[in-house]
Amino acid sequence: MNYGVLLKKTKNVDTRRATRSKEGDAWIYTCIKRNTYFFVAFSVGKWTQETCGRMIEKLSERTEQPSLLAKIEVFTDGNDDYTYVLPDYYADTCIDYGQLVKIREKGRVVRKEKRTIYGNPDHDDIETTDIENYNGILRERIGRLVRKTKCFSKRRWRLECSLQVFQFYWNFINEFKRRKSPAMLEGLTDHLWTWHDFLYCSLTIRIRTPPYV
Numbered sequence: 001m002n003y004g005v006l007l008k009k010t011k012n013v014d015t016r017r018a019t020r021s022k023e024g025d026a027w028i029y030t031c032i033k034r035n036t037y038f039f040v041a042f043s044v045g046k047w048t049q050e051t052c053g054r055m056i057e058k059l060s061e062r063t064e065q066p067s068l069l070a071k072i073e074v075f076t077d078g079n080d081d082y083t084y085v086l087p088d089y090y091a092d093t094c095i096d097y098g099q100l101v102k103i104r105e106k107g108r109v110v111r112k113e114k115r116t117i118y119g120n121p122d123h124d125d126i127e128t129t130d131i132e133n134y135n136g137i138l139r140e141r142i143g144r145l146v147r148k149t150k151c152f153s154k155r156r157w158r159l160e161c162s163l164q165v166f167q168f169y170w171n172f173i174n175e176f177k178r179r180k181s182p183a184m185l186e187g188l189t190d191h192l193w194t195w196h197d198f199l200y201c202s203l204t205i206r207i208r209t210p211p212y213v
Contacts, residue, residue, distance in 0.1 A: 026156065028145075028163070029055040032134050034075075038182040039134070039167045044160050052081035056089050066094040071119060075100065075126050083117055092118045098126035142166055168198060 027047045031040045041058035045051030066072035071094050076082045078101035086097060096119035102109045114126040143151040144162055153159035171183045172193040183189045 026153075026159065027051065028138075030131060030135060030138070031055060031059050032131055033182075033186070034130050036182045036185040037130065037134065037170075037176055038186050039170050042163055042167070044156055044163070047081075049081045049085055052079075053085045053088065056082075056085050060089040066090060068093055071096050073121060073125065074098075075121070075128060076131075077101070077128055078115075086118070095119050096121035098123070100126050100128045138163075138166070173198065 025046070026044055028042055028044050029052050030042045032038060033040055040062055041055050043051050043055035043058070045054070063072070064070075072090060074082070074086065074095060074097045076097075076099055078099050082097070082099075086095065097117045098121040099115045099117055101113045101115060103111045103113060114123050116123075116126075139145045139147070142162060144153045144159055153162070172181055172189060173195065174181055175192060176182050176185065179192070181189070181192055184192070
């Protein structure tokens, strides 16, 4: 997860205000695909199962549904939100889920524990280095997420819009490795996009209507 601030710091939020849930600390649940670094999904909100659920829902919509023979692999930190939310979208027979839990003493990491939550993930694969690196990239590239910045978002939807634009840039425009973008590595496009391509892209939306009876 990544961290940001909306409108004001949590300590300055009036708990009696109806808008308190949209002010103060904001957490960003992020999901990338290992190896290609394709930015699959994110959600912004409080550190809750509801915020986590919105991200997992997007993940399930944007990826091929797993099966008993083709399971999905998920690796996270020790946040228990995932433990409760993932079963709402994936059968435990179709997922290999492992957690990397960092044990801290006096604010310092003293050891790491790899835990199997669902299925039978390879313990050598249970690692969160990629997503930790990517969260660092978000902080470097998006001014709203820089620590102690004056550019922090005043509204959640503005932070979400900023992340959506960056998501497209990262997946389709950014040269990730070997002159290829994450989207090219995933086979979703055959070339590096430009901002001109993005701004003038014409989309065709097909709406399926139910047959008349």
